Amino acid sequence: MKKKHFSTIYLVFVFLLLYIPIFYLIFYSFNKGGDMNHFTGFTWQHYAELFADKRMIIIVLNTLLVALLSSLIATLVGTMGAIGISARRQRKVKSALLTLNNVLMVSPDVIIGASFLILFTALGISLGFGSVLISHIAFSIPIVVLLVLPKVNEMDSSLINAAMDLGATRWQTFSRVIVPFIAPGIFSGFFMAFTYSLDDFAVTFFVTGNGFATLAVEIYSRARQGISLEINALSAVMFVFALILVVGYYFIEQYSQSRRHKKKSGKATLGTEVMLP
Amino acid sequence: MVKPIIELKNITKRYDDGFTALENINMTIEPGKFYSLLGPSGSGKTTILRIIAGFTDATEGTVIFEDQKINDLPANRRKVNTVFQNYALFPHMDVFDNVAFGLTLKKKPVKEIRERVLNALKTVQLPGYANREISELSGGQQQRVAIARAIVNEPKVLLLDEPLSALDMKLRKDMQYELRELQQRLKITFIFVTHDQEEALAMSDEIFVMNDGKVLQSGTPVDIYDEPINHFVANFIGESNIVPGKMIDDFQVEFVGKTFECADAGMRHGEKVEVVLRPEDLDITKPEQGKLVVEVDTQLFRGDHFEIVGYDEDGNEWLIHSTNPVRDGKKIGLTFEPEDIHVMRFGEKEADFDARLEQYEED
Numbered sequence: 001m002k003k004k005h006f007s008t009i010y011l012v013f014v015f016l017l018l019y020i021p022i023f024y025l026i027f028y029s030f031n032k033g034g035d036m037n038h039f040t041g042f043t044w045q046h047y048a049e050l051f052a053d054k055r056m057i058i059i060v061l062n063t064l065l066v067a068l069l070s071s072l073i074a075t076l077v078g079t080m081g082a083i084g085i086s087a088r089r090q091r092k093v094k095s096a097l098l099t100l101n102n103v104l105m106v107s108p109d110v111i112i113g114a115s116f117l118i119l120f121t122a123l124g125i126s127l128g129f130g131s132v133l134i135s136h137i138a139f140s141i142p143i144v145v146l147l148v149l150p151k152v153n154e155m156d157s158s159l160i161n162a163a164m165d166l167g168a169t170r171w172q173t174f175s176r177v178i179v180p181f182i183a184p185g186i187f188s189g190f191f192m193a194f195t196y197s198l199d200d201f202a203v204t205f206f207v208t209g210n211g212f213a214t215l216a217v218e219i220y221s222r223a224r225q226g227i228s229l230e231i232n233a234l235s236a237v238m239f240v241f242a243l244i245l246v247v248g249y250y251f252i253e254q255y256s257q258s259r260r261h262k263k264k265s266g267k268a269t270l271g272t273e274v275m276l277p
Numbered sequence: 278m279v280k281p282i283i284e285l286k287n288i289t290k291r292y293d294d295g296f297t298a299l300e301n302i303n304m305t306i307e308p309g310k311f312y313s314l315l316g317p318s319g320s321g322k323t324t325i326l327r328i329i330a331g332f333t334d335a336t337e338g339t340v341i342f343e344d345q346k347i348n349d350l351p352a353n354r355r356k357v358n359t360v361f362q363n364y365a366l367f368p369h370m371d372v373f374d375n376v377a378f379g380l381t382l383k384k385k386p387v388k389e390i391r392e393r394v395l396n397a398l399k400t401v402q403l404p405g406y407a408n409r410e411i412s413e414l415s416g417g418q419q420q421r422v423a424i425a426r427a428i429v430n431e432p433k434v435l436l437l438d439e440p441l442s443a444l445d446m447k448l449r450k451d452m453q454y455e456l457r458e459l460q461q462r463l464k465i466t467f468i469f470v471t472h473d474q475e476e477a478l479a480m481s482d483e484i485f486v487m488n489d490g491k492v493l494q495s496g497t498p499v500d501i502y503d504e505p506i507n508h509f510v511a512n513f514i515g516e517s518n519i520v521p522g523k524m525i526d527d528f529q530v531e532f533v534g535k536t537f538e539c540a541d542a543g544m545r546h547g548e549k550v551e552v553v554l555r556p557e558d559l560d561i562t563k564p565e566q567g568k569l570v571v572e573v574d575t576q577l578f579r580g581d582h583f584e585i586v587g588y589d590e591d592g593n594e595w596l597i598h599s600t601n602p603v604r605d606g607k608k609i610g611l612t613f614e615p616e617d618i619h620v621m622r623f624g625e626k627e628a629d630f631d632a633r634l635e636q637y638e639e640d
Contacts, residue, residue: 161332162365164352166379166430176378180369 022239029232036229046233053230056218062129063198063215070136071193077137078144078193079186083178085145086152098149104142112139113206120207127209135207136197143196144189151185281341282308282433282466283329288338290324290490298324299490302338306434311460311467313477316487317513322470323362324490326436329468330359343433357434358427362442364419366411372398372422373407379430397429398422400459417448424459434466441476453479474514478502486510494627506630507621511553518559520593522552522620527637530620533569533591541620542637551621556584556598558617567610571595573603 024036032041050056085101088094104112116135117127125131159181163173179186201216208217215238222231283306290299299321306312314322327333328340331352340347347355358379366375374381376397380390398404401421411419420440427435437456441449457480460467471477477484478498485495494506505511511519522532527542532552544550564570571587578584585597587609595611603609622630 156363156365158361158363158365159367161330161352162359162361162367163378164332165330165357165359166426167353167382168378169353172382177367181367183369 022235025232026236026239029229029236031229034229036232046229047237049230050233050237056230056234059213059215059218062212066129066133066136066214067194067197070133070140070197071190073137074140074193075144075186075190078141078189079148079182081141081145082148082152082185086149101142101145104139105146109139109200109202113203116203117206127207128212131207131209132204132212132214135203136200139200139203140193140196143192147189147192148182148185151182155181279307281305282343284339284341285325285328286339286341288325288328288335288340290321290328290333291336297490299335302492304485304492306466306468308433308466309464310482311457311469311480313469313471313481313484314487315471315474315477315484315513317472320487321490322487323438326359326438326468326470329434330357330436331355356432357436358430358432359436359438360423360427360440362439364423366419366422366426368411370411371407372403372409372411372414375411375422376426376429378426393429397425400428401425402455416443417452420444420452428459428463428465432465434468437467437469439470439472441471442473449476456480478514486513488513492627504619504634505553505621506625506627508551511621516556516596518554518556518595520552522550524548524550524620528615530618533589533593535568537568537618538615539618539620540616541618543633544620544622548622551623553619553621554613554617556596558613559595559597559611560613561597561599561601561603562610562612564608564610567612569595569611570608571611572608573605576603576605578602
C-alpha cells in the first residue's frame with residue numbers, strides 16, 4: 001500500500017516536472033503585460049500578432065513541407081536500405097552496415113550539421129530549402145532503417161519463396177507480400193522521421209543560410225533578440241497541434257481496429273451464405 | 278512406359294564453402310504418383326525439392342519438366358506448387374486471400390476465383406473458414422490452408438516439404454490418410470519430403486531413401502522394407518536385426534556359426550555379407566526347436582505387441598516382436614523361414630543390386 005502511494009507521488013512529480021514549463025509558457029502567452037514576470041491581464045493579442053505575421057506563417061509551412069518531404073524520401077530510402085542490409089548473407093557485412101547506420105544515429109547533430117555545411121560549401125551548393133531538405137533526409141534515413149529492420153528480419157524468407165511459388169513476379173512479391181508485412185515498421189519509421197525533422201535545430205542551424213528558416217531556427221533567433229510573447233503563442237499553438245495529432249492517431253488506430261473487426265464479421269455472414277447450397 | 282513428368286539428371290549441388298548437398302542425383306517422376314523423399318535431416322531431400330521448385334539452382338545437371346529443360350525457368354513460371362514446412366501463409370491476409378493469391382496474380386475473373394477458392398477450402402475440409410485470420414487457426418488448420426493455397430492453382434506437381442512435422446501424433450495420422458486420399462482424388466503428382474519412415478511407407482507409391490546427398494535406394498515401400506540395399510536403409514526403415522554373415526553358396530548363408538537356407542543368390546562364394554532379420558519375422562518356440570537360442574534380457578509392452586530384447590551365445594542382440602509375453606531371463610528358441618532372411622552385400626550399388634535380384638528371381 002505504501003509502495004503504491006510512493007509510485008503515484010513519483011509519477012505525479014515526474015509529469016509535473018515535464019509539463020510545468022510548457023504550461024508556464026502557454027499561460028504567459030495570454031499575458032497583457034509584455035513579459036513573463038507578472039501576469040497583468042488576459043489577451044488574445046499575441047495570437048493575433050502571430051497569425052498576422054506572414055513571415056512566421058511561411059516558416060511554419062516551410063517547416064512542415066521539409067518534414068513531410070524529407071520523411072517521405074527517407075522512408076523510401078531507409079526501407080530499401082533495411083531490406084538490403086537484411087538480404088546480406090555474410091554476418092560481418094551485415095553488422096558492419098548496421099554499425100555504420102548506428103554511428104550516424106548517435107553522432108552529435110552539431111557534427112553532422114557542420115560536416116554538411118562543409119560539404120555544401122565545397123560542392124558550391126547554395127544554402128536554403130534544398131540543403132535543409134537533403135540534410136534532413138540524410139539524418140532521417142538511419143532512423144527509418146533502425147525501425148524497419150526488425151520487421152524485415154522477422155519476416156521468414158519462405159514467405160518470399162511462397163509468393164514466387166504461387167506465380168508472383170519480383171515486384172508483386174515486394175508490393176503484395178514484403179511491404180504489407182513490414183508496413184508497421186515503415187509507418188513508425190515515417191512518423192519518427194517526421195518528428196525528428198520538425199524538431200531538428202542543430203543540423204538545420206548550420207545549413208539554412210539566409211532567407212530560409214525552419215521553426216526551430218526562427219524561434220531560437222527571435223528568443224535571442226529578446227522576449228516576445230508571440231513565441232509563447234506559437235508554442236501554445238504547436239502544443240495544441242501536437243495534442244491533436246496524438247489524439248487523432250489514437251482515434252485512427254481505434255477506427256482501423258474496429259473496421260477490421262467489422263470487415264471480418266461482415267464477411268463472415270457472407271461466408272455462411274455461400275455455404276448454403 | 279508412362280512418360281515422366283519430371284526428370285533429374287546428374288544433379289549436383291555444391292555450396293560456395295565447398296559443402297556438397299547433393300551428389301549426382303538421378304530421378305524419374307511419373308505423373309499421378311505419390312513419391313516420398315525419405316532421409317535423416319541434412320540428407321539433401323529438401324534441397325531436391327527446392328531445385329524442382331526453382332528456389333535454388335543445381336550446380337550441375339539438368340532438371341526436365343515435361344520434356345523441357347527448366348534449369349533457368351524462374352520459380353514463378355514453373356507449374357509446380359509447394360506446401361512449406363512452416364506453411365508460410367501470409368499473415369496480413371485472411372484465409373480467402375491467402376488461397377486466392379495465386380489466382381489473383383493470374384488475373385482470373387473474381388467470380389471464378391471465388392468459386393475455386395471456396396472449392397479448394399471444401400477439398401481440405403475447411404468450408405466456412407474463408408474469412409478467418411491466419412492467427413486464429415490451429416496448426417492443423419493452417420496446414421490445410423497451405424495445401425488449399427497450393428492445389429487451387431491446379432499444379433501438375435505438388436511439392437510437400439515435411440508438411441506434417443509440426444503436427445501432433447494423432448493429427449498427423451489423420452492428415453496422412455487425407456493427403457493420400459487427396460492425391461488419389463486429384464490425380465496430381467505429390468513429392469513428399471519426410472524424415473519419418475512410417476509416414477513414407479504408409480503414403481507412398483515410391484520412396485527414395487536418401488543419405489548424405491545421395492539416393493541410396495528407390496522403390497515401392499514393400500520392396501524397400503523387404504529388401505533394403507544396405508545397413509543404413511535396413512536400419513532407417515523399420516527395425517531390424519543385422520548380423521555379419523558369410524555366403525556359403527547360392528541360397529545358403531552362414532551366420533552366428535550356423536548355415537541357413539535363404540532366398541538370396543548371385544554372390545561370390547565365401548563373400549562376407551550382412552544378414553537382416555526383421556523383428557516381426559522371428560517366431561518364438563521352445564529352445565530345442567529354435568534355429569537360434571537367445572536369452573531374454575528385457576521386454577516392453579507396446580500395446581499391440583511385446584518388444585523383446587535377447588542375446589545369443591555370441592553376444593549378438595536380437596530384437597523380437599511377439600504377441601505373447603515371455604519371462605525375463607528365460608532361454609527361448611527363435612525360428613524363421615528362408616524368405617525372412619535378407620542378405621546385403623557391402624557397398625553394392627543400386628543398379629547392381631536390382632540386376633542381381635532380377636537375375637536370380639527369374640530362375
